Amino acid sequence: MKIICIIKQVPDAEARIRSTAAGIDLEGVTFVIDGMDEYGVEQALRIRESGVEAEIIAVALGPKRYEEAIRTALAMGADRAIHLETEEAFDPITQAKLLAKVVGEEAADLLLVGGKEADWDSAALGAATAEALGWPHSDWTTELELTANSAKVTHDADEGSEVLTLPLPAVITTQQGLNEPRYPTLPNIMKAKRKELKKLSLDDVGGAVSKIVILKQEIQTRERLNKIIEGDPMEAAQQLVKLLQQDKVI
Amino acid sequence: MIDFSLSDEQRQIQSLARQFAKDVIIPNAASYDREESYPAEIVAQAAELGLLNTIIPETVGGLGLGMLEEVIIAEELAYGCMGIYTILMASELGITPILLAGSKEQQERFLSPLLDGPKLAAFALSEPDNGSDAAAMKTRARFEGDEVILNGSKMWISNGGIADLNVVFASFDPEKKHQGTLAVVVEKGTPGLSHQKIHGKLGQRATYTAELIFEDVRVPAANILGEPGDGFRIAMQTLDKTRIPVAAGSVGIARRALDESVSYAAERKAFGKPINRFQAIQFKLADIKIGVETARWQTYYAAYLVDAGLPHTQASAIAKTYASDIAFDAANEAIQIHGGYGYVAEYPVEKLLRDVKLNQIYEGTNEIQRLVIARTLTD
Amino acid sequence: MILIVAEHKDGHLRKSALELVSAAKSLQAGLGGDLAGLVIGHDTQAAAGELAKLLDTVYSISDAAFSEFRAETYTAAVAQLAQEKNAKAVLISASRSGLSYSPRVALRLDAPLLEDVSSLESNGNTVTATRFSYLARVTETVQAQSLPVVISVKPNIYPVAEAAVNGSIEAVDVPLTEQDKRVQVGEKVAASSERVALEEASIVITGGRGVGGPEGFDNLIEPLADALSAGIGSTRAVVDAGWRPYGEQIGQTGKTVAPDVYFALGVSGAVQHLSGMNRSKVIVAINKDPDAPIFKVADYGVIGDVNAVVPALKDAIEAARN
Numbered sequence: 001m002k003i004i005c006i007i008k009q010v011p012d013a014e015a016r017i018r019s020t021a022a023g024i025d026l027e028g029v030t031f032v033i034d035g036m037d038e039y040g041v042e043q044a045l046r047i048r049e050s051g052v053e054a055e056i057i058a059v060a061l062g063p064k065r066y067e068e069a070i071r072t073a074l075a076m077g078a079d080r081a082i083h084l085e086t087e088e089a090f091d092p093i094t095q096a097k098l099l100a101k102v103v104g105e106e107a108a109d110l111l112l113v114g115g116k117e118a119d120w121d122s123a124a125l126g127a128a129t130a131e132a133l134g135w136p137h138s139d140w141t142t143e144l145e146l147t148a149n150s151a152k153v154t155h156d157a158d159e160g161s162e163v164l165t166l167p168l169p170a171v172i173t174t175q176q177g178l179n180e181p182r183y184p185t186l187p188n189i190m191k192a193k194r195k196e197l198k199k200l201s202l203d204d205v206g207g208a209v210s211k212i213v214i215l216k217q218e219i220q221t222r223e224r225l226n227k228i229i230e231g232d233p234m235e236a237a238q239q240l241v242k243l244l245q246q247d248k249v250i
Numbered sequence: 251m252i253d254f255s256l257s258d259e260q261r262q263i264q265s266l267a268r269q270f271a272k273d274v275i276i277p278n279a280a281s282y283d284r285e286e287s288y289p290a291e292i293v294a295q296a297a298e299l300g301l302l303n304t305i306i307p308e309t310v311g312g313l314g315l316g317m318l319e320e321v322i323i324a325e326e327l328a329y330g331c332m333g334i335y336t337i338l339m340a341s342e343l344g345i346t347p348i349l350l351a352g353s354k355e356q357q358e359r360f361l362s363p364l365l366d367g368p369k370l371a372a373f374a375l376s377e378p379d380n381g382s383d384a385a386a387m388k389t390r391a392r393f394e395g396d397e398v399i400l401n402g403s404k405m406w407i408s409n410g411g412i413a414d415l416n417v418v419f420a421s422f423d424p425e426k427k428h429q430g431t432l433a434v435v436v437e438k439g440t441p442g443l444s445h446q447k448i449h450g451k452l453g454q455r456a457t458y459t460a461e462l463i464f465e466d467v468r469v470p471a472a473n474i475l476g477e478p479g480d481g482f483r484i485a486m487q488t489l490d491k492t493r494i495p496v497a498a499g500s501v502g503i504a505r506r507a508l509d510e511s512v513s514y515a516a517e518r519k520a521f522g523k524p525i526n527r528f529q530a531i532q533f534k535l536a537d538i539k540i541g542v543e544t545a546r547w548q549t550y551y552a553a554y555l556v557d558a559g560l561p562h563t564q565a566s567a568i569a570k571t572y573a574s575d576i577a578f579d580a581a582n583e584a585i586q587i588h589g590g591y592g593y594v595a596e597y598p599v600e601k602l603l604r605d606v607k608l609n610q611i612y613e614g615t616n617e618i619q620r621l622v623i624a625r626t627l628t629d
Numbered sequence: 630m631i632l633i634v635a636e637h638k639d640g641h642l643r644k645s646a647l648e649l650v651s652a653a654k655s656l657q658a659g660l661g662g663d664l665a666g667l668v669i670g671h672d673t674q675a676a677a678g679e680l681a682k683l684l685d686t687v688y689s690i691s692d693a694a695f696s697e698f699r700a701e702t703y704t705a706a707v708a709q710l711a712q713e714k715n716a717k718a719v720l721i722s723a724s725r726s727g728l729s730y731s732p733r734v735a736l737r738l739d740a741p742l743l744e745d746v747s748s749l750e751s752n753g754n755t756v757t758a759t760r761f762s763y764l765a766r767v768t769e770t771v772q773a774q775s776l777p778v779v780i781s782v783k784p785n786i787y788p789v790a791e792a793a794v795n796g797s798i799e800a801v802d803v804p805l806t807e808q809d810k811r812v813q814v815g816e817k818v819a820a821s822s823e824r825v826a827l828e829e830a831s832i833v834i835t836g837g838r839g840v841g842g843p844e845g846f847d848n849l850i851e852p853l854a855d856a857l858s859a860g861i862g863s864t865r866a867v868v869d870a871g872w873r874p875y876g877e878q879i880g881q882t883g884k885t886v887a888p889d890v891y892f893a894l895g896v897s898g899a900v901q902h903l904s905g906m907n908r909s910k911v912i913v914a915i916n917k918d919p920d921a922p923i924f925k926v927a928d929y930g931v932i933g934d935v936n937a938v939v940p941a942l943k944d945a946i947e948a949a950r951n
Contacts, residue, residue, distance in 0.1 A: 032265065163815035163817075233937040
């Protein structure tokens, strides 16, 4: 079977981001493969290691710097990669249409997508790509089991979790708990250098115009009181309750 | 044209090492330091990821990484713990003479087995009575048939006693001084070889450091690297290279000191504002940053010379001396910035100072390095 | 027309549905047009009745095929109605299910998706919204470049709309294809059953690793949550350790909450966790480690052992009530 993993590169969760008049300043920030995408790559590898003959392709839509995240996926064990390279930013719906063209051409059986992006805080890409491909999808997936032509998953639903059975081809978006991604080992990093990384341009997939424009970005954190309440547990608790009552929140 | 950028693979290697330091080394470093115990599990994990013995060439099944890759790894791992990184560094130090002077057959015989699991090499040059003055070594080598018989002892040997192989330097003709020395590989378990772990170190307490004792240790003459007489030259050529990772480790320590100080100075308040609002603190932070950046470039430059096959004695001595000196200052100032908290083990900065002190001493003291640099100017 | 898809459970509208009505009204001020509600389910009569007290026009799709949520059946229903009624905006709650099918609706309508928004406005031609990004550290203003637009609205932000009208209910039929029904829904594992849904809770009590173990949740967190009628959350470390189910996790890979008051008990405050709760109105942290990062985002902090402070807190709350 053919498995495609969608890869994004995002600021390291611990990176300090700054906001300027022009928006978010990412200069000097360390970028990493999105942790939610790593679950996808890891899952694809585990499917192959379980004995299923599978080709694993990492596909990314994004600027040149994404190459590093793509290399990480290759170093983890993906066989080859396709980078739809553009410096333009697109909303997830537009991204889905572009990616669907790449995925469609590869005639994949399974598409693994990160459950939620750590930069745009979006959970839309998986479902939107499924719609663009005409495939079913499962999101927030914590367990995945494949049969010849279907996927049985456990995923987080509104309340609790539920089991779904989806005919293949299908889109699966990841959730923490699906697996514990491996480190790309040094030998595999070196091997990844020789793996194919195909570049596509927007023209190759027909181009696109974003449906959403970002007008403004600012780091807006609530000012917190940072009040430390002293005293023994009982005194502290009583004082805390008084404060919360004054704030009219309990 | 000068290119200051790392390749994709180098950045990947960096991020692997950084992740490993963050996930595995940092959470455990303090306890190995406190207990002065050897982190076998961490070394095993490092080996599994390919971070150990990276310079073993592809011809014998290794990765054959260059010096630049090695220093990239060094900085990241030492950021987590210099004492733990020294274990890996000392193994590369033990491998280097075999790469420099070993025959193809010796490389195959000694280095291939190191790839098989977490196995270490060690480099045994210093002695109880002499360190920098290598020509005065007292360990004796005697030839008997096709064997060499070793007697004496070697001091301050990182990985000594736990390494699978030791490159041992000995004198077979004291009158010939440098020309009377040889380098020979002694494998673990050879009869007559014993060791004594050294306790009570100031820092780098996770490294297993020992005195190696040789009592009529017989090894095949086929284990001699190069020719008898090459010993001193091999040792010096080795250290010319391997003091570059010491520099890189120092950069890692300095960067850690910086990060710890930046975050502490942002949180700690005095006179109603965070202490990073005070110029006295800002200057300290700026000075540490200046040290980190300049030391890293000198280290990379020395590594580049090695990888390009260019002369590097002076550059590596500058890198080692400068980086370990600025790292010592960085750790020292980090304690000052932390105030009383910097003086207790609850915060990681006092350990940085204890660890970095050794970087100014081992693989040639900084005084010896200055002599080496001066010699390139005056001779 | 602005179409509101109202979530409901056991014959009652969910709180998020009442919030959607407020969101739609704030959008209507600039965008114009009428408001209409949509209730989808197996038996929607009661919920549709409740919605008709809030909106003049309510569409009701009642069919056994909708007895369970499936992204594709809901997509078919909402997209079809939006097209038929020429909706300029479709509002969906940003619940797990809402986030799951709203992208599909957007694709099907070839519409922009404004995802997980916390405020909305319109100048008549476009819709502008604010939403969070970069692990909820950044607030961004985004603009849809065309109409119609599909909008998923973050729960617990808009006020609950009050009953004001006596609207009409129109039953609607949506023909579903076999393809729409291809995903089979199997066994379900409910979250903590009796408790208020996390996203809807106005008080959330979260336990971290400092709680000590699953029994810490039973002995400390549950009784406090009972006393406050609060929802229970947990951190990634707790979920990874298997002490609590994934459904309770708050943070980047879990749920995002913004209650009136958030209690972080024995929670260290990793950035991934903060992204799920840093928009709470008041944050209370109890932790024995004075250096825990959670104190930096807390309004009120108590440095102490949760085993001592939490029972005292429960007593103090009960005493204050009496």
